[in-house]
Amino acid sequence: MSDKSAVIRQNTPNPRGVEVAAYSALFVSAAVFLAGLMGMILGGFVKQLNAWALNNTVSAWLLMFVLGAACLAISAYVVRTNRKDPAKLRHIARYRYIYLMLIPGALYYLVFKFLPVLNLKIVFQVYSPTLQQQERVSWQAPLLMNFTSFFSNVWFWKLLRNTLILALLNITFYFPFPIIMALLLNEIKHMGFKRISQSVLYLPHFVSWTVLGSLMIMLLGPEPNGLVNSMLKNSGSDTIPFMMSESWFRPLYIMELIWKESGWGTIIYLAALSGVDEQLYEAAVIDGAGRFKQLLHITLPSILPTIITLLILRMGSFLDSGFDQIYLMLNSSNREVATVFDTYVYDMGLAGVLTSPIGTTNYSYSATIGVFRSVVSLILVMGSNAIAKAAGEDGVY
Amino acid sequence: MKKSFTLSYEQIRQKQLRQSRVLIAVGIVLIAVAVFGFSVFASGQRDRLYTRQLLLSLTRSAYTAAINTDDGGAGAAGEDVKAHLLNTVETAASKRVALLKNKLAETPDGADEAADSASSVDGQITQWNAQLAYVTDYVNGAMDESTARTIQAQIMQANSEAASAREKYAAAAADSRSAGNKVTKAKGKLSRGSMTQEEYDELVKAQMEADGLKNAAYEAQTKAEASLKDAYLSALKYLPGLSSGQKLCLKLSSVGWWLTLLVLGLEAALIGILVIRKPKYKPSSLLMDVIIYDFFIVLGTAMLLPLLYVAVGSVSSTGLAQLRFGRFDISAYKMIALSKRTLRTLGNSFLITIVGTLFNISVTAVTAYGLSKKDLPGRKWMMRLVVIFMLFHAGLIPDYMLVANSLHLTNTYWAIWLPVLISSSNLIIMKNFFQQLPESIEESARIDGCNEIQSFLHIVLPMSMASIATFSLFYAVGHWNNYQRAMIYLSDDKKYPITVLLRQIVILSQGSLADDVQPDVQVWAPTSSVKYATIMVGTIPIICVYPFLQKHFTKGVLMGSVKG
Numbered sequence: 001m002s003d004k005s006a007v008i009r010q011n012t013p014n015p016r017g018v019e020v021a022a023y024s025a026l027f028v029s030a031a032v033f034l035a036g037l038m039g040m041i042l043g044g045f046v047k048q049l050n051a052w053a054l055n056n057t058v059s060a061w062l063l064m065f066v067l068g069a070a071c072l073a074i075s076a077y078v079v080r081t082n083r084k085d086p087a088k089l090r091h092i093a094r095y096r097y098i099y100l101m102l103i104p105g106a107l108y109y110l111v112f113k114f115l116p117v118l119n120l121k122i123v124f125q126v127y128s129p130t131l132q133q134q135e136r137v138s139w140q141a142p143l144l145m146n147f148t149s150f151f152s153n154v155w156f157w158k159l160l161r162n163t164l165i166l167a168l169l170n171i172t173f174y175f176p177f178p179i180i181m182a183l184l185l186n187e188i189k190h191m192g193f194k195r196i197s198q199s200v201l202y203l204p205h206f207v208s209w210t211v212l213g214s215l216m217i218m219l220l221g222p223e224p225n226g227l228v229n230s231m232l233k234n235s236g237s238d239t240i241p242f243m244m245s246e247s248w249f250r251p252l253y254i255m256e257l258i259w260k261e262s263g264w265g266t267i268i269y270l271a272a273l274s275g276v277d278e279q280l281y282e283a284a285v286i287d288g289a290g291r292f293k294q295l296l297h298i299t300l301p302s303i304l305p306t307i308i309t310l311l312i313l314r315m316g317s318f319l320d321s322g323f324d325q326i327y328l329m330l331n332s333s334n335r336e337v338a339t340v341f342d343t344y345v346y347d348m349g350l351a352g353v354l355t356s357p358i359g360t361t362n363y364s365y366s367a368t369i370g371v372f373r374s375v376v377s378l379i380l381v382m383g384s385n386a387i388a389k390a391a392g393e394d395g396v397y
Numbered sequence: 398m399k400k401s402f403t404l405s406y407e408q409i410r411q412k413q414l415r416q417s418r419v420l421i422a423v424g425i426v427l428i429a430v431a432v433f434g435f436s437v438f439a440s441g442q443r444d445r446l447y448t449r450q451l452l453l454s455l456t457r458s459a460y461t462a463a464i465n466t467d468d469g470g471a472g473a474a475g476e477d478v479k480a481h482l483l484n485t486v487e488t489a490a491s492k493r494v495a496l497l498k499n500k501l502a503e504t505p506d507g508a509d510e511a512a513d514s515a516s517s518v519d520g521q522i523t524q525w526n527a528q529l530a531y532v533t534d535y536v537n538g539a540m541d542e543s544t545a546r547t548i549q550a551q552i553m554q555a556n557s558e559a560a561s562a563r564e565k566y567a568a569a570a571a572d573s574r575s576a577g578n579k580v581t582k583a584k585g586k587l588s589r590g591s592m593t594q595e596e597y598d599e600l601v602k603a604q605m606e607a608d609g610l611k612n613a614a615y616e617a618q619t620k621a622e623a624s625l626k627d628a629y630l631s632a633l634k635y636l637p638g639l640s641s642g643q644k645l646c647l648k649l650s651s652v653g654w655w656l657t658l659l660v661l662g663l664e665a666a667l668i669g670i671l672v673i674r675k676p677k678y679k680p681s682s683l684l685m686d687v688i689i690y691d692f693f694i695v696l697g698t699a700m701l702l703p704l705l706y707v708a709v710g711s712v713s714s715t716g717l718a719q720l721r722f723g724r725f726d727i728s729a730y731k732m733i734a735l736s737k738r739t740l741r742t743l744g745n746s747f748l749i750t751i752v753g754t755l756f757n758i759s760v761t762a763v764t765a766y767g768l769s770k771k772d773l774p775g776r777k778w779m780m781r782l783v784v785i786f787m788l789f790h791a792g793l794i795p796d797y798m799l800v801a802n803s804l805h806l807t808n809t810y811w812a813i814w815l816p817v818l819i820s821s822s823n824l825i826i827m828k829n830f831f832q833q834l835p836e837s838i839e840e841s842a843r844i845d846g847c848n849e850i851q852s853f854l855h856i857v858l859p860m861s862m863a864s865i866a867t868f869s870l871f872y873a874v875g876h877w878n879n880y881q882r883a884m885i886y887l888s889d890d891k892k893y894p895i896t897v898l899l900r901q902i903v904i905l906s907q908g909s910l911a912d913d914v915q916p917d918v919q920v921w922a923p924t925s926s927v928k929y930a931t932i933m934v935g936t937i938p939i940i941c942v943y944p945f946l947q948k949h950f951t952k953g954v955l956m957g958s959v960k961g
Binding site for chain 1: 681682685686689690692693696697699700701703704706707710760761763764766767768770772773774779782783786788789790791792793794795796797798799803804815816818819824848849850853874877878879880881885896897899900903925928929932935936939940943947
């Protein structure tokens with residue numbers, strides 16, 4: 001033990017040195033922070049600067065402000081802890097290599113997860129790259145104009161209906177499928193058969209949505225290349241325009257999802273099943289429980305926490321119906337039922353396929369729709385998490 | 398006497414035997430139903446095949462009509478409804494026959510025109526021959542060359558016979574015409590009295606004879622034409638009928654139910670027999686096993702069939718159009734090997750996947766390792782942030798603005814790699830995995846003077862290759878199959894991955910997405926087998942990765958995935 005503490009002492013810097021370093025860091029970061037703040041305020045007054053800042057959404061000022069604030073907080077924390085509890089600081093310093101290792105990850109979360117959140121200010125603006133620069137920097141006249149015009153748009157109800165229906169179908173038909181499959185896979189005793197079936201069931205996951213979309217056209221497309229339709233025609237029936245009809249879109253969506261992802265989805269349940277105590281089964285056998293009863297009373301309850309966790313997470317992606325899949329199934333004849341929030345945002349915002357109330361490629365308007373979707377998803381996750389906790393289960397967080 | 402509530406072994410065995418007898422009975426009933434149903438079906442199947450045959454003959458007559466029609470393009474095989482063709486063509490044909498008859502009726506001048514129209518038939522014959530060549534081409538997939546040659550010879554013969562019949566008819570018609578002329582002149586002479594009634598009667602007789610000859614010649618000509626038509630028809634017999642694949646599908650679609658019943662019955666009976674023969678088996682348990690195995694056999698087949706269909710289609714000369722395999726043909730793959738565009742997109746996909754996965758796995762592993770330290774100050778907050786950002790994303794447009802407007806990464810692969818550098822859920826699972834590793838090893842390493850970076854590289858990494866392999870696979874699949882980011886951030890055709898190419902050649906060339914076709918995309922019309930082959934080429938590489946990582950796979954996911 002003495003060896004260990006000696007190493008720790010040796011590796012930690014002395015408090016005075018820390019204080020000097022921390023104070024200088026404090027001042028430098030305060031200067032950076034203030035410069036960033038001033039730049040942003042000045043930029044707010046000078047039209048030219050503001051335009052530039054909007055054009056380059058992460059302006060140098062903003063970056064200085066954010067980084068300065070972060071460094072300010074850290075150095076202030078260091079100074080304070082150094083005064084009050086140097087041992088804690090030493091504890092932190094012990095992990096300096098770990099913090100070093102966390103820098104790339106932290107930068108990723110800062111740049112690619114946090115900064116886009118700042119970009120969300122455009123939902124209160126009129127921002128479209130096709131507009132003139134002066135027009136596109138202006139704030140919306142009533143600040144929530146984008147929201148109100150979206151809620152009063154005919155597409156709002158269509159999108160909500162389409163997305164909700166797909167999400168409900170997803171939960172009722174797709175979600176239980178991997179669970180059933182995992183439970184049954186778990187019952188297979190012949191290891192060779194189990195391994196082969198697992199491999200076969202995982203296989204579709206490796207097929208991309210693009211390939212699956214193409215496959216669907218090959219199988220269900222029009223005659224003479226579509227397999228099903230040529231079979232129908234050969235047996236004298238009428239052909240069915242699967243890919244071009246509104247009524248077939250939803251069943252196809254669910255079938256594609258089950259085909260592609262249900263096998264892969266068993267993995268997590270199988271992992272949970274492998275952790276079930278064998279003694280429970282032995283006890284059940286002694287009590288005279290058959291295999292079905294074991295399944296019902298031991299296996300199922302032991303993976304219930306996993307099921308609930310995944311259900312909550314699924315609620316989070318409730319409105320997230322899979323961009324790739326739907327976008328590749330979308331065509332002019334099923335647009336009415338197949339357009340969901342994700343594809344609508346893309347079509348409206350980036351592709352310019354659809355026209356918003358103020359013209360094509362309207363960033364603000366489509367970002368507004370995206371925000372609406374994200375917020376609803378977040379509420380759904382938090383709500384279901386709260387319900388799960390109230391019911392006595394572990395939540396996700 | 399005390400009554401026992403637990404069953405003795407004998408009693409249990411008796412119960413099982415009873416159950417197995419029931420199973421055998423059920424099995425026998427199922428088998429009986431299956432056999433009965435099959436025999437009923439078999440008689441129905443004959444009707445069905447007969448109907449199918451009728452349909453085929455209708456199609457054939459439509460093709461015949463197409464060959465005989467006056468508008469040449471109608472011979473094009475397949476496309477539109479044959480009944481329509483049949484209609485137009487039959488009316489056209491009957492019209493022509495009626496025309497000929499009418500013209501013959503108005504002797505003698507009609508005979509002239511009849512000869513003309515007979516010669517015009519020659520022109521049509523060349524047209525028919527061209528159509529026949531087309532049909533022969535079409536049939537080639539289903540007919541070997543010698544048969545084709547025989548049929549062609551038949552048609553040629555019928556053709557020449559018809560031609561000679563036409564010549565004879567023309568000659569007879571000329572005779573009849575000259576006879577008619579003589580009669581007309583004789584009529585004048587007779588009226589002027591320079592000819593005797595006997596002479597005139599002789600001439601009329603000669604004319605009538607010539608007419609009779611002409612009529613006979615006409616009949617011969619019609620006969621020859623009919624036999625020519627028959628020759629064409631016999632050629633049309635070789636038009637592809639039901640292919641073996643179609644026959645199989647047709648049979649399976651109806652036999653399938655009875656076959657299923659039969660298999661189920663056999664299974665039930667087998668279970669019963671097994672239980673009676675060997676006491677170690679329990680009926681309920683065996684029954685459950687059989688049901689589960691059946692379930693996975695059916696499910697596995699359903700999962701594999703579409704992929705198999707594409708694999709078979711890619712080496713078929715017809716691309717499995719109309720369920721016809723044609724012959725084994727790898728020209729589609731040759732075409733891909735020669736297509737620079739396909740090779741380039743494939744190379745791009747490899748680049749994106751390999752480099753992207755390396756970035757992903759290194760950053761994720763390092764971050765997960767850092768977060769796995771249980772008493773790291775601030776760890777709780779960091780985890781909370783990770784979860785928040787996992788649940789809330791700003792959305793497509795803010796992400797796009799960041800990547801395109803702020804970082805100026807569009808049209809570079811950084812835009813593909815960086816925004817998905819860490820997947821929060823993978824990070825959490827990997828963190829849990831690192832937490833489960835025994836701490837004592839690292840502890841001793843630290844006492845030996847290793848810092849955390851060293852101990853991560855030399856101790857933790859080698860111990861967690863299973864996890865690394867698993868998440869590499871996850872990330873690699875994501876990169877290989879990614880379509881959305883490539884479509885949004887890349888604009889240079891030279892940088893597209895294979896998914897974008899696939900979408901362009903398979904989905905857009907269907908013409909169903911006219912509003913999405915980009916003008917700068919060269920739309921070429923690949924054959925079905927090329928499409929299939931492209932799908933194979935776009936899927937096989939990532940499937941090939943799986944077996945290499947499979948042995949680590951279960952272990953890697955099993956540890957740490959349970960608790961989110």
